[in-house]
Amino acid sequence: MTVVPDSSHLDVDLAVIGAGLAGTGLAASLRQRGFDGTILLLEAGRGPGGRAASRRRRDDSLWRLDHGAPCFSFSQPPQGLLAELWNPLMEKGIVQPDRGLVVGLSAAGSIVDPPDHPLLQGPRFRGVPTMASVPEALLKAAGSKTQGAFGERISSLRREDGWWCLSGQRRARSLVVTGNLLAHPRSLAMLGWRDVPLRSAVPLHVDPCFDAALEQISEMRASVRWNLMLELPRCSDHLPRQIWLTPEAQAKFGIERIVLHRQQDHRLGLVVHGLDDGSPITPASQPGLLVEQESRQRKALTELLLPWPELAQSLALARCLGVMRWGASQPLDAPLANSLQWCESSAVGFCGDWIAGPGFGMAEGALQSAVDLATELI
Secondary structure, rough: OOOOOOHHHHHHEEEOOOOOOHHHHHHHHHHOOOOOEEEEEEEEEOOOOHHEEEEEEEEEEEEEEOOOOOOOOOOOOHHHHHHHHHHHHHHHHOEOOOOOEEEOOOOOEEEEOOOHHHOOOOOEEEEOOOHHHHHHHHHHOOOEEEEEEOOOOOOOOEOOOOOEEEEOOOOOEEEEEOOOOOOHHHHHHHOOOOHHHHHHHOOOOHHHOOOOOHHHHHOEEEEEEEEEEEEEEOOOOOOOOOOOOOOHHHHHHOOEEEEEEEEOOOOOEEEEEEOOOOOOOOOHHHHHHHHHHHHHHHHHEEEEHOOOOOHHHHHHOEEEEEEEEEEEEEOOOOOOOOHEEEOOOOOEEEEOOOOOOOOOHHHHHHHHHHHHHHHHOO
């Protein structure tokens, strides 16, 4: 991975906003297909990962916690171009099958079969040693002409004289966004923006393909998770990897699932994937919502962990590592049409798990959209 020492003055062939699975997968797939141009990945986080990010701690060099997606889900083993991107990661041991135990939990607190959910129906894989290892490896595979600029959130865009003008004096001939905050009206309230950045950059009727893409994106509904992260004392090995609540239990507790991440010294990281209650999220309201979510989820855990006495007893000793808000948009009826993934007149493209694949939030969708877009760009 190459980090740009000073990327404030930089012209590149392609800028990719977001260095998650889709963004790094796009860069790696482009290289596989012979693309020799310069690529810049711009990422708000501290490093590549997106929802496959892993939390590290300055006070504990051994601690790693996958606080977003706990595994990479597919509906079937990767095929075709997707396999060309994925299989080298398998061969190098960067990903491996996730055989961790998955159980269900009823509203009455009983252990039951896991719910029938798309994320649990096909092959599942884990990054080694963490989920972030996969986007890190994809970025490395993209070569020295791919650079990353981290810790920056792009909030404004401008298209001028055939260039996409980014923050500072960066310019790109083409632009790809891997999430849709820059395209979705929900960003206005959530981030306190005055307008939708992509819409401001390309006025209506300049590019019919672009207009159609933004219209479809605007109809997608927001999907928000509040992920509470805890550190627990050492626990035995006889614990499930994921605890999925049944639909009735999710409605009762406002929690989708609980994920356990064992550390090298047998301490336990626990991540609660909390559901959103619909409260308006704004820059002013978010700090209070984070506090409310932590309190609500920790209270729910005292009941949800009762089937595992060891976990329930260790909860009193748990150390809170914060709450992470994850947001994305979910298609109402169908993913973004492939014909709208690349808008040639405005030189802007879209990829991510909200575009392709059989289910929202799947690694398969993120990577399939990346290889599809790479093929189109080449």
